[in-house]
Amino acid sequence: MKTPNANFDQPWKEAIEDYLEQFLEFFFPQVQALVDWSRGYESLDKELQQISPGAESGEREGDKLFKVWQKNGEAAYLLIHVEIQSQRDNLFEERMYVYHYRSFDIHKRVISLAILGDDQPNWRPAGYGYELAGCSLEFKFPQVKLLDYESQWSSLENSSNPFALLVMAHLKTQATRGNAQDREGWKWTLVQLLYERDYTEEEVIRFFRVLDWMMTLPSVLQESFDSKLRQYQEERNMPILSNIERRALETGRQEGLQEGRQEGLQEGRQEGLQEGLQEGRQEGLLEATRVAIAEVLRARFGPVPTTGLERVNQIRDESQLRRLLQGAALVESWGSFEELLEELG
Template sequence: MTEQTANYDSPWKEVIELYFPRFLEFFFPQAYTVIDWTRPYEFLDTELQQLEPDAEIGRRLVDKVAKVWLLNGEAAWVLVHVEVQGQYDKEFAERMYTYNYRLFDRHRQRVISLAILADEQENWRPSSYSYELGGCRVSLEFPIAKLLDYELAWETLEQTSNPFGIVVMAHLKTKATQRKPENRLQWKLNLVRRLFDSGYSREDVIELFRFIDWIMVLPKELAISFQTELRSYEEAKRMRYVTSIERLAKQEGIEQGIEQGIEQGILQMGRDNVIDVLATRFAEVPSSLVDAINGINDSSLLKILLKGAIAIPSIAEFQQFLNDHTSGDIQFT
């Protein structure tokens, strides 16, 4: 079992959106208490994407921005960073500062910046960024929650009725059983049984089960054992959660397949457009260049390349243009 088999970012994004008030209540009670929860809040993912694509972040961070209303009647934005893969990042504090001031600069809204750290380094706790030059000082201090700390407060996780008690337990045990699939199976069963017995609503049980099942990936044979044990437990408790979950998963799988098919069709159209323009302008396009273009899975990059294919005067210069936009990773012969 390797770290690559566990997908952390998508489950965290989903569970934060589903239980945003409970998320703040659990991890950041001071922020929670200044917000007027009788008024609707709104996630602003488009605004976040416009800040910067930031390819270097990759799949290591979950970023969410929500517009909320404060108890004093003013609007504010809550910017959440979750370091989901648990890796030390020396530029993390600077990124927190950068995103905070960019949001303020673009929208003139006060921003509450918050960070969840899921790494395993006890002493890595970035909570501020500052610099001073020529008598001028700039700084940002931001609250953090370190998931590692909850290992010493396991009883608290077991006793809380907040959904993020289950979420944190699942995350920690996923990390702890990376190369111990049998242990992961037992912990997964333990957490799901706890979830079923917790008194949560049917909807909450299904949503939190999805989170657990999503991140606590098991090898095929152990996944079958998990399903068998789960069905037996469900029958003993006269519950019908698993059937509902399986039906939901099947439907989502169909929908995801359709979405992926559409996305791949759009990407292939983008690749074909670039190649067709090059072939029209330069008659012959090197096979290595065609292969490189067909290997691109970024629609925004394909748009840039299409503009380049239209305007750049030679095939050699286009090859260099492509290299420049792929960090020089593609070599041509």
């Protein structure tokens, strides 16, 4: 049975944004140790768009830029690149440098980090430089190769860090291209490991969504998986997202992305295709989240007041919409969701 195309960039991006400290602790502990986590961190998506070289230079959906505070009180900026592809990219080092110097131009203290999720063992870019007539440049950046964790599988299984599960999901999604049955088996194994970890209910929900999003299955196998998961949840009285809620999220995502593509094409005809597509994709993601919020609320609480949905539809901040989507799956009543809306202003 043929497997659907895997979604790597967005699950990585979402997991890093939600769990930046655990991400750094797992992959780059020397960076994690520099940060004063009591002050939190700030995702700078708009600023990242300003420094991105553009699609013609290989812009990646998985890239993230964060503002953090060092333990000495000074601000610092983390520029994280998630490179997911199946072949060598000879422009990657240069692109890393371009992102870095453009970010440095604005923010100064910048740390560039790379996660290499490709399937080429010998491709390990770690720097960029040149020399010309006595003028030279050398730029180095820390990088992690996900393939290296294949030999550390038992350590991944025993790790309490949620990114161990994400690495396993990434590797097995990659390894099961063209083999949907095997992917379904590994997806089930990893979901059971997720339940066995000492995570909060919210953490289980978030990481289940990431695993489910990455390890896509044909509809027949997905239905079988949903049925098995529902029984597993009932036996342990440990619900995450019900089948209908999961389907609502997927429906909302697809509807929003389709609308985004249409808006992007229309805008592209008027002001330039590339710019329109970029805006359309962003609006599509926002609309996908709004639709998913409404569907999850209806699935859990029945008819939803129109005024409440209108307030959701007016929100254009991606982080606020993501918080509302998580809240829709977690709150006990519509009244609790309204309180969350009030909290967000």
